[in-house]
Amino acid sequence: MLGKLIRKKPVSSAVSLSDQITDMKSRQIPAHVAIIMDGNGRWAKRRNLPRIAGHHEGMKTVRKITRISNDLGVKVLTLYAFSTENWKRPKIEIDFLMKLPGEFLSTYLPELIEQNVKVEMIGNFDVLPEHTKSAIHKAMKETANNDGMTLNFAMNYGSRLELVEAVKEIAQLAQEGVLSVENIDETVINSHLMTAHLPEPDLLIRTSGEVRLSNFMLWQLAYTEFSFTDVLWPDFDEQCMLNAMKEFQSRSRRFGSVEGENNA
Numbered sequence: 001m002l003g004k005l006i007r008k009k010p011v012s013s014a015v016s017l018s019d020q021i022t023d024m025k026s027r028q029i030p031a032h033v034a035i036i037m038d039g040n041g042r043w044a045k046r047r048n049l050p051r052i053a054g055h056h057e058g059m060k061t062v063r064k065i066t067r068i069s070n071d072l073g074v075k076v077l078t079l080y081a082f083s084t085e086n087w088k089r090p091k092i093e094i095d096f097l098m099k100l101p102g103e104f105l106s107t108y109l110p111e112l113i114e115q116n117v118k119v120e121m122i123g124n125f126d127v128l129p130e131h132t133k134s135a136i137h138k139a140m141k142e143t144a145n146n147d148g149m150t151l152n153f154a155m156n157y158g159s160r161l162e163l164v165e166a167v168k169e170i171a172q173l174a175q176e177g178v179l180s181v182e183n184i185d186e187t188v189i190n191s192h193l194m195t196a197h198l199p200e201p202d203l204l205i206r207t208s209g210e211v212r213l214s215n216f217m218l219w220q221l222a223y224t225e226f227s228f229t230d231v232l233w234p235d236f237d238e239q240c241m242l243n244a245m246k247e248f249q250s251r252s253r254r255f256g257s258v259e260g261e262n263n264a
């Protein structure tokens with residue numbers, strides 16, 4: 001009688017995160033995951049909070065997603081933290097944003113080190129405030145010898161500007177006669193991008209329901225699988241990340257070939 005009322009399993013038939021992770025690791029894990037962390041302002045607005053409260057909450061998501069990505073065996077996690085277009089925002093918001101790297105690192109650098117994570121950055125470093133630069137510098141220096149996951153922040157990054165700079169460098173080499181025009185190929189272009197040392201992203205996630213690239217890694221995303229979700233970045237949790245990974249694993253990656261597909 002009573003036995004029927006006592007459940008042996010929790011009411012929710014949810015599978016634990018660690019069981020899901022174990023299961024996923026038996027299949028292909030994307031080596032490089034890139035994320036456009038959108039929806040922080042909207043998250044705050046819905047709670048009648050200032051936008052900066054959303055940015056601050058978003059930082060906690062960065063911590064969560066870094067940890068689970070590392071647990072899954074992701075090799076590179078690139079997070080789009082600040083775009084070249086973000087300078088158009090109110091100064092007060094920019095000032096707050098520029099304090100986040102320092103706050104994030106003073107709170108979480110010890111655990112990043114413990115997790116063997118290597119902190120890197122792409123984007124134009126030079127124009128960032130001195131205090132932002134020094135916080136990031138310190139983190140890069142202290143994690144330089146870590147050989148676990150690379151946590152790559154795209155800060156003051158814009159893809160078209162990256163391509164303009166690459167074209168200039170290549171043109172310069174051609175002009176100097178170091179490189180002949182006939183020898184310019186995809187490999188040469190790749191080697192002049194800020195991501196030259198990284199594998200191309202296998203999976204791009206954008207949160208908050210926007211379905212565009214916003215000048216993010218235009219060249220590098222040529223063959224990447226895209227996963228869009230309506231979830232706002234501060235609400236994006238471990239389960240959301242696992243769902244995106246599951247979506248990735250369930251798709252056949254064809255690279256334009258016909259392998260396993262009946263293309264018309």
Ligand code: V0D
Pocket residue numbers: 037040055056058059062080081082097098099100101102104105119135136139153155233
């Ligand atoms: C705000 C959501 C961590 C997106 C996440 C200045 C918008 C929280 C960093 C960070 C931001 C950057 C570099 C680094 C360590 C941490 C960060 C910005 C914004 C842009 F080495 N969160 N975060 N940077 N937000």
